[in-house]
Amino acid sequence: MEHHPFELFPEDQSLPKPREKILAAAHRLFYAEGMRATGVDRIIAEARVTKVTFYRQFPSKDALVLAYLDDRHWRWMVTFEAALRRHGYQLESIVPAIQEWFESAAFRGCAFINALGELGGTMDPVVSRAREHKQEVRALVATLVPRRADGELIVQCVSMAMDGAIVQAAWGEPAEALESLRSIIDALVSEDPPVLDNRSRDATPL
Secondary structure, rough: OOOOOOOOOOOOOOOOOHHHHHHHHHHHHHHOOOOOOHHHHHHHHHHHOHHHHHHOOOOOOOOOHHHHHHHHHHHHHHHHHHHHHOOOHHHHHHHHHHHHHHOOOOOOOHHHHOOOOOOOOHHHHHHHHHHHHHHHHHHHHHOOOOOOOOOHHHHHHHHHHHHHHHHHHOOOOOOHHHHHHHHHHHHHHHOOOOOOOOOHHOOEEE
């Protein structure tokens, strides 16, 4: 059976190890229904493991949350980079690559933004995971930007625009989100790099 590229843990995937089964269940339930709303018993039932097996792999639900975020991070990064390469691996490739994600049936926004909203005020490690994820996304975006004086500014603006597009798509406006993201990227790459004139900056106003 063929799966969507952004279906990170297909339900019919064969997972022989208990840890993988539990993580797969966490991926599906945490991402679709939320981490606070999903209890350990629900994950155990979804993964079809015993309670003893669950706690042998993860001593607490908090430990599973962090393992889920770590696992989702690398799976999503690998999948997104592959999508960028399918579309030419340049700054303009971000829109069709992220469109693939928006079009997946499982799309529910950014797992790390979602996690911050749910647990950011009570679990500092969740904040750290979210920060690290966004930093790595930004570093990936930086590899798409040609060398120019305002390259770092472009990376920052595109990264923020991506987050905004993800949130807008999550509330049900993916087409509008993609169009806005495309317009922002086009505007950024079409402008000439700014030239700083030190003489005019330091000159005494008349």
